[in-house]
Amino acid sequence: MQNKSYDIPENNLLSTHPLVVLENVSIGYGNAKIVARKLFATIECGRVVCLLGSNGTGKSTLIRTLCGFQHALEGQIVLNDKPLSAYSPQKLSKELSVVLTDKVDIANATVEEFVAYGRSPYTNFLGQLTDDDKTIIETAMVNCRIIHKRNEYIANLSDGEKQKAVIAKSIAQNTPLIILDEPTAFLDLPARVEIMQLLRMLAVKANKAILMSTHDMDLALQMADKLWILHKNGPITEGCPEDLLLSGSFNTLFGESNITFDIKTGLFKVFHEYKYVLPVKGHGFHYTLLRRAFARNGINLVQAGEEKALLLEINPQNPDVYSFYADNILLQSTNSIEKLLGIVIQKLSTTHSTAKHQENSSYDHLF
Amino acid sequence: MIKTPFAYKMSISVGMLTATFILFCLNLAMGSVYIPVKETFAIFINGHSDNVIWENILLRTRLPQAVTSAMAGMGLGIAGLMMQTLFRNPLAGPSVLGISSGASLGVAVLVMATGGIFHISLSNMGIWGELSIISASMLGALLVLMVILGISQKIGGTLSVLIMGVMFGYLANSLVGILKFFSREADVHNYVIWGLGSFSRLSMQKSFFFAGAVFVTSFLAFLLSKQLNLISIGDRYAMNLGVKVKHARFLIILVSGMLTAIVTAFCGPIVFIGLAVPHIVKYLIRTSDHLYLISYTAITGMAVALLCNLIARLPGLDSNLPINSVTAFIGAPVVISVILHRRKHKSDAE
Numbered sequence: 035m036q037n038k039s040y041d042i043p044e045n046n047l048l049s050t051h052p053l054v055v056l057e058n059v060s061i062g063y064g065n066a067k068i069v070a071r072k073l074f075a076t077i078e079c080g081r082v083v084c085l086l087g088s089n090g091t092g093k094s095t096l097i098r099t100l101c102g103f104q105h106a107l108e109g110q111i112v113l114n115d116k117p118l119s120a121y122s123p124q125k126l127s128k129e130l131s132v133v134l135t136d137k138v139d140i141a142n143a144t145v146e147e148f149v150a151y152g153r154s155p156y157t158n159f160l161g162q163l164t165d166d167d168k169t170i171i172e173t174a175m176v177n178c179r180i181i182h183k184r185n186e187y188i189a190n191l192s193d194g195e196k197q198k199a200v201i202a203k204s205i206a207q208n209t210p211l212i213i214l215d216e217p218t219a220f221l222d223l224p225a226r227v228e229i230m231q232l233l234r235m236l237a238v239k240a241n242k243a244i245l246m247s248t249h250d251m252d253l254a255l256q257m258a259d260k261l262w263i264l265h266k267n268g269p270i271t272e273g274c275p276e277d278l279l280l281s282g283s284f285n286t287l288f289g290e291s292n293i294t295f296d297i298k299t300g301l302f303k304v305f306h307e308y309k310y311v312l313p314v315k316g317h318g319f320h321y322t323l324l325r326r327a328f329a330r331n332g333i334n335l336v337q338a339g340e341e342k343a344l345l346l347e348i349n350p351q352n353p354d355v356y357s358f359y360a361d362n363i364l365l366q367s368t369n370s371i372e373k374l375l376g377i378v379i380q381k382l383s384t385t386h387s388t389a390k391h392q393e394n395s396s397y398d399h400l401f
Numbered sequence: 402m403i404k405t406p407f408a409y410k411m412s413i414s415v416g417m418l419t420a421t422f423i424l425f426c427l428n429l430a431m432g433s434v435y436i437p438v439k440e441t442f443a444i445f446i447n448g449h450s451d452n453v454i455w456e457n458i459l460l461r462t463r464l465p466q467a468v469t470s471a472m473a474g475m476g477l478g479i480a481g482l483m484m485q486t487l488f489r490n491p492l493a494g495p496s497v498l499g500i501s502s503g504a505s506l507g508v509a510v511l512v513m514a515t516g517g518i519f520h521i522s523l524s525n526m527g528i529w530g531e532l533s534i535i536s537a538s539m540l541g542a543l544l545v546l547m548v549i550l551g552i553s554q555k556i557g558g559t560l561s562v563l564i565m566g567v568m569f570g571y572l573a574n575s576l577v578g579i580l581k582f583f584s585r586e587a588d589v590h591n592y593v594i595w596g597l598g599s600f601s602r603l604s605m606q607k608s609f610f611f612a613g614a615v616f617v618t619s620f621l622a623f624l625l626s627k628q629l630n631l632i633s634i635g636d637r638y639a640m641n642l643g644v645k646v647k648h649a650r651f652l653i654i655l656v657s658g659m660l661t662a663i664v665t666a667f668c669g670p671i672v673f674i675g676l677a678v679p680h681i682v683k684y685l686i687r688t689s690d691h692l693y694l695i696s697y698t699a700i701t702g703m704a705v706a707l708l709c710n711l712i713a714r715l716p717g718l719d720s721n722l723p724i725n726s727v728t729a730f731i732g733a734p735v736v737i738s739v740i741l742h743r744r745k746h747k748s749d750a751e
Contacts, residue, residue: 123643132641136635142683154631157627
């Protein structure tokens with residue numbers, strides 16, 4: 035009846051028939067509070083979809099609506115060619131499983147007991163497990179790399195292990211769709227990467243459709259097959275991360291906050307207000323680091339032109355990489371950016387104190 | 402942490418069953434009148450004895466009392482367990498929904514109304530007095546239960562139901578207080594006696610009827626174990642696993658409320674057993690599976706209630722101690738030690 039193992043050949047990689055379709059969906063609470071409207075999007079089998087959006091755009095509301103915990107106010111959500119609202123709780127429990135942000139604090143449950151509860155849509159009214167069920171539970175724990183903790187109590191697990199146990203539970207539920215609400219929040223980087231790799235493995239090997247909301251932009255860009263970017267009040271921009279990068283969709287993600295998207299690095303950058311401009315000679319990794327440190331302190335580094343009153347020079351061959359000149363006189367030569375920064379700021383504030391003051395008076399409150 | 406193997410669970414259940422059996426026998430064998438153990442067995446095997454007094458004491462007093470206490474312990478333990486799971490609160494117990502307060506109000510109205518208006522003392526009415534007290538208590542308990550169920554269907558949150566229940570308890574108690582204030586001293590005395598709780602009020606037939614009612618309702622609780630398991634993970638996880646949470650919550654409150662109502666009607670309000678027994682069980686067998694938890698709570702509840710009843714009639718005492726003093730005396734230290742132990746285990750693990 036159920037597939038006992040996920041060692042299925044990598045099938046359906048190019049499947050395009052969507053498992054989930056959002057058709058002009060509006061979400062919110064009652065008619066008075068519509069959070070987002072006119073949402074169109076799809077999820078295909080075997081794909082990891084990451085839902086991105088800044089706080090307050092309605093990510094959680096959308097997740098809850100897709101889980102069937104609350105109704106869509108308008109439009110229709112289609113799951114497996116049937117409207118979501120047409121599923122009974124029992125039927126739905128075999129179609130989609132969830133990993134929620136709710137704290138799982140079940141007293142005295144071992145990992146195995148907990149994962150076994152994922153089988154309850156298939157067990158009898160007393161919840162007794164068959165041999166098939168036990169195999170599926172075991173496989174789920176193996177796949178989530180939590181099998182070594184099977185007899186450990188949930189309460190004694192770390193956050194990352196707890197999350198793996200919850201994911202194992204939803205795998206044991208054996209549904210084509212898994213929805214996860216911020217599964218990597220509160221986890222450290224290795225644990226986040228591990229969870230993401232696990233989800234990718236599930237999507238590819240077990241042909242699951244996976245939707246997860248996240249704030250983890252870097253990981254989403256690297257791991258997702260598709261992104262849903264939820265804008266305030268709707269709509270959703272969907273597409274593969276690279277296409278969205280090219281089309282500049284990320285610049286609107288955080289609205290009018292001080293964050294810009296650096297198309298060259300594919301990373302988000304905090305926008306700094308600059309008070310000073312300083313010419314610099316040199317490039318490479320040392321330059322990138324220097325630029326970042328100086329930007330943080332309100333100093334914009336530009337490639338040196340004619341102006342030579344103040345100059346920074348980067349020479350990786352020298353024992354002291356950074357040299358700071360004023361009117362062609364070497365003021366400081368050092369390997370430490372921190373030290374350099376101190377001297378530069380001191381120099382800048384004395385030479386520019388009168389000239390720059392009026393120009394940049396509007397920034398004064400920043401310092 | 403070492404896993405709880407099947408063998409360990411089995412040994413606990415064998416131990417518990419043996420303890421319950423021994424306590425039951427001790428309840429029969431011990432009391433203010435000394436009856437030789439050999440004679441006790443003879444009476445139960447033959448059904449009669451040469452000594453009619455002993456026979457009467459055993460069959461009419463000690464046997465119904467032992468049956469009543471065992472079944473009351475079972476019912477209250479299971480009701481407490483269900484409440485603790487539903488409300489995710491280790492302090493929840495059968496009395497938390499105000500059901501026993503409702504029963505008290507029913508009895509207070511009856512005792513004081515009959516006394517104050519009709520000038521009849523129920524204690525002089527024999528079997529009818531007893532039956533009317535049981536009905537009044539049942540009626541009061543069910544009335545509160547209905548209101549709580551209605552609220553639980555109307556509002557979503559479990560916590561609000563809990564708060565409503567506690568508030569209903571206070572309301573009922575304050576009404577009882579007002580009633581007491583306007584009542585004759587003799588009636589207040591009658592009410593206070595009922596309020597002390599007792600396992601010794603029921604005759605043989607009634608104790609068996611009581612046992613049957615508790616057993617059937619407990620069996621219904623057993624059938625709810627899957628829902629209880631899933632609800633203990635969290636309402637939304639339960640929903641995602643196919644549970645109709647509102648429906649399940651209704652049934653859980655109904656069954657645990659019925660258990661509380663039945664026990665309170667027949668024995669008066671019994672404190673602490675419903676709160677303490679689930680803690681003992683969760684300490685003995687560390688599992689989240691209510692199929693086990695309910696079974697073990699049933700047996701442990703019997704054992705604890707029988708033990709309390711035995712202590713209340715310790716040899717050397719002419720009359721029984723109030724059962725509620727004993728249950729609290731046994732229950733409070735147990736809960737305290739269980740919680741201290743659990744803390745220690747937790748910090749060991751961390």
